[in-house]
Amino acid sequence: MTALVLGALLAVAAVVLVALPFLLGGDDELDAVSEAAERRLALVDERDRALAALKELEFDHRAGKVDDDDYRELVGPLRRAAAQALQALDADRSQE
Amino acid sequence: MADLGRAALVVSFGLALYAACAGAYAAYRKQRRLADSARNALIACFCSTAVAAVVLAIALVQHDFSFVYVASHTSRDLSTVYALSAFWGGQEGSLLLWLLVLTGYGALAVVLNTRLLRDLIVWVVPVVGGISAFFAFILVAISSPFQTQVPPVDGSGLTPSLQNPYMVAHPPMLYLGYVGLTIPFAFAAAAMISGHTDERWIVATRRWTLAAWMFLGFGQILGAHWAYVEVGWGGYYAWDPVENAALMPWLAATAFLHSVMIQERKGMLRVWNMVLVALSFELAIFGDFLTRSGVINSIHSFAKSSIGAWFLGFVIASTLFAVALILWRLPLLRARTKLESPLSREATFLYNNLLLVALCLTILWGVIFPILTELFLGQSRTIGRPYYDFFLRIFGLPLLLLMGIGPLIAWRRASVRALVKTLRWPIAAAVVAGGVLIAVGAGSSRPGLIAYTFSAFVLTTIVVELVRGTRATGSLFQLVARNRRRYGGYVVHAAIVLLAIGIAGSSAYQTQREQKLAIGQSMTVAGHTVTYDRLEHERSGVANETRAVLTLSGRVHGTIRSGVNDYFTGDNSREVGIHTDWLRAEDTYVIFDQQQGKYVYFKVLIKPLVNLIWVAGFLFLGGSLIALWPDAREQRRLVARLALARG
Numbered sequence: 001m002t003a004l005v006l007g008a009l010l011a012v013a014a015v016v017l018v019a020l021p022f023l024l025g026g027d028d029e030l031d032a033v034s035e036a037a038e039r040r041l042a043l044v045d046e047r048d049r050a051l052a053a054l055k056e057l058e059f060d061h062r063a064g065k066v067d068d069d070d071y072r073e074l075v076g077p078l079r080r081a082a083a084q085a086l087q088a089l090d091a092d093r094s095q096e
Numbered sequence: 097m098a099d100l101g102r103a104a105l106v107v108s109f110g111l112a113l114y115a116a117c118a119g120a121y122a123a124y125r126k127q128r129r130l131a132d133s134a135r136n137a138l139i140a141c142f143c144s145t146a147v148a149a150v151v152l153a154i155a156l157v158q159h160d161f162s163f164v165y166v167a168s169h170t171s172r173d174l175s176t177v178y179a180l181s182a183f184w185g186g187q188e189g190s191l192l193l194w195l196l197v198l199t200g201y202g203a204l205a206v207v208l209n210t211r212l213l214r215d216l217i218v219w220v221v222p223v224v225g226g227i228s229a230f231f232a233f234i235l236v237a238i239s240s241p242f243q244t245q246v247p248p249v250d251g252s253g254l255t256p257s258l259q260n261p262y263m264v265a266h267p268p269m270l271y272l273g274y275v276g277l278t279i280p281f282a283f284a285a286a287a288m289i290s291g292h293t294d295e296r297w298i299v300a301t302r303r304w305t306l307a308a309w310m311f312l313g314f315g316q317i318l319g320a321h322w323a324y325v326e327v328g329w330g331g332y333y334a335w336d337p338v339e340n341a342a343l344m345p346w347l348a349a350t351a352f353l354h355s356v357m358i359q360e361r362k363g364m365l366r367v368w369n370m371v372l373v374a375l376s377f378e379l380a381i382f383g384d385f386l387t388r389s390g391v392i393n394s395i396h397s398f399a400k401s402s403i404g405a406w407f408l409g410f411v412i413a414s415t416l417f418a419v420a421l422i423l424w425r426l427p428l429l430r431a432r433t434k435l436e437s438p439l440s441r442e443a444t445f446l447y448n449n450l451l452l453v454a455l456c457l458t459i460l461w462g463v464i465f466p467i468l469t470e471l472f473l474g475q476s477r478t479i480g481r482p483y484y485d486f487f488l489r490i491f492g493l494p495l496l497l498l499m500g501i502g503p504l505i506a507w508r509r510a511s512v513r514a515l516v517k518t519l520r521w522p523i524a525a526a527v528v529a530g531g532v533l534i535a536v537g538a539g540s541s542r543p544g545l546i547a548y549t550f551s552a553f554v555l556t557t558i559v560v561e562l563v564r565g566t567r568a569t570g571s572l573f574q575l576v577a578r579n580r581r582r583y584g585g586y587v588v589h590a591a592i593v594l595l596a597i598g599i600a601g602s603s604a605y606q607t608q609r610e611q612k613l614a615i616g617q618s619m620t621v622a623g624h625t626v627t628y629d630r631l632e633h634e635r636s637g638v639a640n641e642t643r644a645v646l647t648l649s650g651r652v653h654g655t656i657r658s659g660v661n662d663y664f665t666g667d668n669s670r671e672v673g674i675h676t677d678w679l680r681a682e683d684t685y686v687i688f689d690q691q692q693g694k695y696v697y698f699k700v701l702i703k704p705l706v707n708l709i710w711v712a713g714f715l716f717l718g719g720s721l722i723a724l725w726p727d728a729r730e731q732r733r734l735v736a737r738l739a740l741a742r743g
Contacts, residue, residue, distance in 0.1 A: 007103030010147055014107055014140040018114065021132035030126040031214055041294045046432075048733070049361055053507065056361075060506045062568040063561075067514045074508060 036092075043089045050082035098163055101151035101242040104144045108195065109232035111141035115225025123218040123290070131218045135206050138221055141228060142199035149196045152189060152241050156182055161247040165189060171253035173637055178259050184267040185258050187388060187403075188241035193268065194384070195231040197275040202228060205279050205304065212735065213300055219286035227278055230410050238403050256639070256661065256669045262322035269315030270342055274380040276308025277345055280352075281377035281418075284370055288421040293366065293428045298356055299733060303724055305356075305373075309349045310720035316342050317713030328670030330608070330685055330701045332709065335484040337463045341383030344456050344463075348376040351452040358442045361507065363432040367422065368449070370429060374418035375453075379460070381411050386463065437509040444502040448495060455491040459484065489543050493550060496596055499589050500554035503561050521560050526553035544604030551593045551600075558586050576722065584723025591719055594712035598681070601705025608702075612695040622702040624684055625650040631696070632657075639663040643671070644688050644696050652677045658686040658698070681707040 057078055061071040119134030121127075152165070156179045161167040169182040169189070184190040202224035210217050235241070257263075280301040287297040319339070320332040333339060352372035355365045389404025422429070435443060462479040470476040504518045529552035530545065539545055562583075565575045576583040607622035618627040627647045634641045643659035658673030673686040682704045689697040 003097055003100035003103070006147075007100050007107075010100075010104060010144055011107050014111055014137075014144060017136045017140045018111070018133050020136060021129040026129070028127055028129050030122075030128045030131060030218060038292070038294075041292075041296075044736070045295050045363065049363060052361060056507050059565075059568060063564040065504060065510075065514065065518050065564070066506045067511070067517065070506070070509070070511050070514055 040089070040092055043085065043092055047082070047085040047089055050078065050085045054078045054082050097151050097155060097160070098242040098244045101148045101155075102236075102240065104148035104151065105192075105232060105236050105240070105242070107144040108141050108148065108199070109229060109236045111137045111144060112199070112225050112228035112232050115141060116222045116229050117225075119218070119222035119225055123222065131221070134221050134225065135210065135217070138199065138206055138225055138228070139203045141225075141232075142196075142203040145192070145196050145199045145232075148235075148242075149183075149192055152192060153180060153183060156180055159251065161249075161251050162244050163241070164243040164245050165241040167245065167248055167251040169251070169254055171251040174254055174259075177264060178254055181258070181264045181267075182254050184271070185254055185263075186241075188235070188239050190267065190271070191231060191235055191239055191388075192241050193271055194275055195228065195235060197271050198224070198231060198278060199228050201276060201279050201304075202282070205282070209300055213296055215290055215292055216283060216286045216297055216300070219289045220282045223282040223285045224278065227282075227414075230406075234403055234406060238406060253638075253665050256663050256665075256667050257326050260322055260326050262318050262326070266315055266318040266322055269311050269318060273308050273310075273312025273315055274342070274345065274383065276304060276311060277349060277376045277380045279304040279308070280373050284373040285418070285421055288370065288425040288428075291425070291428060293425060295360060298359060298369070299730060302356065303726075305349060305353060305376075306720060306724050309346060309353060310717065310724065312342060312346045312349070313720070314713060314717050316346065317710065317716070321710055321713075324706075325672065325674065326669075328672045328687060330672075330687060330699065330703075332602075332706075335462070335481055337466075338383070338387050340459050340463050341379075341386045344459055345376045345379040345383065347452050347456040347459075348372055348379055351449045351456075352376060354445045354452075355449050358445050362442055364435065364442070365446075365449075366429040366431060367426065370418075370422050370425075372449075372453075374415070374422070375456075378411060378415050378418065379456075381407065381414065385411055439505070439510050439512070439515065441502060441505050441507045441510075444498050444505055448498050448502065451491045451495045451498070455487060455495075458487040458491070492596075493543070493546055496547065496550040496554060496593070499592065500550065500557040503586065503589075504557050518560075519557075522553045522556040525556035526550065528552075538605065541600075541604035544600045547596050547600035547604075551597050554589060554593050558590055561586065580725050580727060581723045584719045584721070584725075587719025587722060588716055589719075591712045591715035594708045594715060598705050598708035598712060601681075601708070602683075602703040605704050606701060608699065610689070610697065610699045612692070612697045614694045619698070619700065620650070621684075621700045623651045624648060624700075624702060626656070626684070626686065626698070626700055628696065628698070631691075632659075638665075641671070642688075642691070644673075644686075644698070646673065646686060646698075648675055648684055652682075652684065654684075656684065656686050658688040660688055676707060678707065681705045681711075683707065 054075075057066065057071065057074055060066040066074070115134045115137040118130055118137070122130035122134055152163075154160075155163045155166050156170060157176055159166065159170060159172055159179065165186060165188050166182075169186045170179045174182070182189065184193050205224070206217055206221060283297045283301045287293045316339075319342070323334070324332040352369060355369055355372060358365050359369050385404060385407035388407060435446070437443065462483055466476040466478045500522055501519070504522070505515060526549045530549040533539065533545055533548055538548065562572065562575070566572045569575045569578065609619060609621045611619045613619060613628040615628055615630060618625050620626075625648070627649070629645045629647055632643045632645060634643070639661040641659065641661050643657045646656045646658065648654045648656055652675065654675045656673035656675050659671050661669045661671055663669070670687065675684040677683075682702065683706050685701040685703055687699040687701075689699050691697075
């Protein structure tokens with residue numbers, strides 16, 4: 001008998017928890033990620049990757065994994081890529 | 097009480113099914129209230145499963161033999177700890193543990209990520225709900241731990257070999273690992289279904305994958321130690337199908353943890369990462385199928401049961417689901433950049449991935465070969481240890497070498513000149529180590545010699561990397577704190593090296609001798625003299641215990657007791673004697689093989705460096721925890737992305 005009561009209580013508690021969002025009401029629209037936000041997320045990924053690559057190169061150079069010649073050869077394109085990513089993000093923001 | 101357990105499981109099944117169906121509908125129709133309701137159902141599902149688990153735990157502790165499960169897996173003389181460990185000692189209880197961990201992980205993942213990753217979570221809920229519904233269905237309809245009977249006077253007891261402290265921790269640890277792989281899979285599936293395949297799912301699931309991988313890895317080490325001290329054949333890993341079932345998803349997850357770094361840094365390998373996440377999950381479920389179906393012979397598997405077909409069906413259905421999703425989203429998953437050079441950090445990660453997956457698939461072939469031959473030829477043909485050992489060497493040794501090269505090579509592109517300069521110390525250390533090893537006679541095993549030489553190479557690269565990094569940042573603490581994932585990873589690499597040294601030492605350089613001895617007689621093995629002193633008999637509460645007492649002299653001194661237990665239940669177990677020399681990390685391992693009159697047949701194994709394997713386990717755990725430690729910067733990245741996603 002106790003088991004049945006406890007089982008029934010468990011089921012009722014579960015039903016209340018599941019029904020709670022309907023009982024509380026509020027806006028029923030899910031926050032959708034807009035196309036613009038999607039594009040911006042991709043640009044942010046791009047920017048983060050470019051900046052991380054630059055940071056990594058600086059660290060590898062300081063740690064001696066990349067010598068001076070290689071560093072000079074690699075740092076230019078990476079700086080340009082980072083600048084382009086930042087510009088693209090700024091341009092996207094200013095369009096709003 | 098059994099009624100409450102049954103009712104709780106029925107509620108769990110209903111809630112999981114609701115989370116799956118209502119969650120998918122809500123995500124598709126973008127209905128917030130229904131999506132929140134489905135999310136709550138998943139959380140409630142964990143609570144009701146916890147109620148069922150508590151009911152079973154109470155029944156086990158109270159020796160309530162009206163539960164068929166309790167009577168089948170415990171007895172009155174079993175201590176409380178082992179009575180509780182019987183929770184995962186049988187088919188039904190371990191399934192309940194699986195569901196408990198799964199719903200617990202699912203609820204936690206949903207609660208922690210609802211705010212930051214709402215667009216993904218709405219799809220994570222139905223995926224986790226669907227998987228939970230499958231396990232809940234099996235527990236409700238096929239294999240319930242809450243079947244009752246007229247209580248017998250006593251239960252059948254727990255298999256003696258499971259009455260070991262390692263068996264208290266090993267299975268739950270493995271389950272935390274196996275089941276944990278569901279969460280990255282659910283996020284990956286959610287990213288593909290929603291079409292939001294940006295890097296957020298990777299950032300969100302990295303720690304889940306790491307945690308699951310850590311539990312799975314450490315659980316295997318615990319299992320290996322259990323086999324070593326309890327099973328009594330002298331080894332710790334037998335390439336048993338169920339052991340392989342835990343190794344395969346771990347290898348796939350290891351590959352994923354490496355390749356995901358390339359996606360983060362370069363935006364490459366996006367399809368490959370989805371494949372690896374799905375592969376890890378499917379191999380975990382496949383392992384569950386192997387353990388539970390009874391299709392393979394293993395000391396680790398449960399008895400043959402009808403649930404195998406359900407699991408096989410689930411593996412096939414979920415694999416088709418994953419493949420269909422990947423094919424559907426291929427255009428979204430295309431790489432944005434290319435590999436710049438075959439001599440770069442990302443290239444070494446790629447080689448590492450190929451070797452890990454090749455090793456994983458080779459093991460998979462070895463596992464399924466007996467099943468396939470039985471299916472198509474009518475006769476099961478087993479693949480033995482030489483097959484696995486061969487491929488472990490073929491793929492494992494290059495992997496070990498790459499573990500050393502990878503950290504010292506620059507991202508994007510490295511010149512041969514810089515690489516040679518960077519690697520000069522590790523190469524020198526490897527050459528010196530190789531020379532010394534040959535001089536002391538370790539050249540008798542070529543794979544062993546290569547493993548040791550490569551190990552010296554890798555350990556030196558780790559030291560070099562730490563020294564250089566400390567010089568660059570000014571402090572070792574700051575260096576590790578700034579990049580816990582990388583330096584935690586290096587600690588794990590050091591653990592793998594110790595593991596390799598331990599495995600090579602204890603297998604390639606092991607000495608074994610079998611001899612019959614009468615009391616007072618001795619045998620000499622690799623400089624150790626083992627003298628058989630006396631035979632003792634004792635009757636404990638559960639068994640007649642026979643022990644041979646042996647004295648160890650020569651290079652090390654000590655006493656070893658080795659024998660057999662004849663349990664009153666009819667079972668028997670070999671109780672091996674082990675003497676550890678911690679200075680050499682070496683064990684003298686004595687097996688009491690059989691007794692004939694006044695003679696006892698002993699098998700004595702000298703296992704050099706075997707204890708490094710257990711040390712490696714703890715180092716692995718430490719390194720994984722460093723890598724797992726929360727990172728505020730990562731959280732800030734996710735928050736910034738949330739702001740962007742919301743426009």
